[in-house]
Amino acid sequence: MIPRITLHFTWLVLAICVHAGSLSLQNPRFTITSSTAAQLRADTLSLAGKPEPLQLGPSDTLKLTFQITENSEGKGVQPHQTFLRFYDSASGEEGIQPVRVTPGGKAKFELNMARPPASLPPTADHPLEVSLILGSFVHEPTKFDLFDLYVPPSHAPAPHPDEAKFHELPLIHHTFRPEQKLPPKFVSAVFAALVLSPWLVLLGLWSKIGLRVPHLFSLRIIPFTALLGAFEALLCWYWIDLKLGEVLLYGGILAVPTIFAGKTALAATGGWRTGKN
Secondary structure, rough: OOOHHHHHHHHHHHHHHHHOOEEEEEEEEEEEEEEOOEEEEEOOOEEEOOOOOEEEOOOOOEEEEEEEEEEOOOOEEEOOEEEEEEOOOOOOEEEEOOEEOOOOOOEEEEEEOOOOOOOOOOOOOOOOOEEEEEEEEOOOOOOEEEEEOOOOOOOOOOOOOHHHOOOOOOOOOOOOOOOOOOOOOHHHHHHHHHHHHHHHHHHHHHHHOOOOOOOOOOOOOOOHHHHHHHHHHHHHHHOOOHHHHHHHHHHHHHHHHHHHHHHHHHHHHHHHHHHHO
16 A cells, blocks of 8 residues: 555655646737837747847837747746846847736837846947746746847946046155265264363363362262262163153152152251251
8 A cells, every 4th residue: 555645745746747847938029119109120039040130229119028828738827037138149248137927928028229228238239149038936947049139339338437546556666765964073073062061161160169069978968869860860761762651650750759858958958057967
């Protein structure tokens, strides 16, 4: 006895085979009219071969009508997808234009060259190969080669405002500033002497009045002097290696003991001058 699941599977396969029939076209016909609605050419298309190439002027209109049917029953059907393909074999460009089909399988397509669709590929003097592509979930996909179509050559596209930004730019040649010229050694020596001259004047005046610092190494003076020397060393370190933030940090730390040491040194100096110490 055949299991029930096998019977169901067999019926499913038979149903798919029945529905997977091929599609056909009934009464495919084209008409070419001018801008004044005058009929320039009309004929019925044969699926066995292409007619003489069709030619459209700048203001002509092509009308294409057909009905999609099943080969087995001849009943009109509506495929899931219906496209007209315009293909230029010379350039390899193609354009796909969807076609609306009624539930009964009837379809109509118009191509007005006064307002060509954006899907139409760029054209020159070669014809476009026009074919109809049908896609369906329950039928085999089908393609029909309809005719060759001459259309007016395309105009060159208008340049985009930003097109120049994508062109190849000239190479960038960097111009570096020339090395700084050093002044003559004599000029450098003169200005170095001018910088050191105040120290020479100070040493000369000290030699006249005599250098008297009797309390320089006093325990109440030497901390302040050492902290001032530390500030001078910090500035030299800043000139060699440190950054400004580090100088401010270290200077702030040194400022606290320097204030108290300076206050103590001033108090001691005042006491010595008044004779209290």
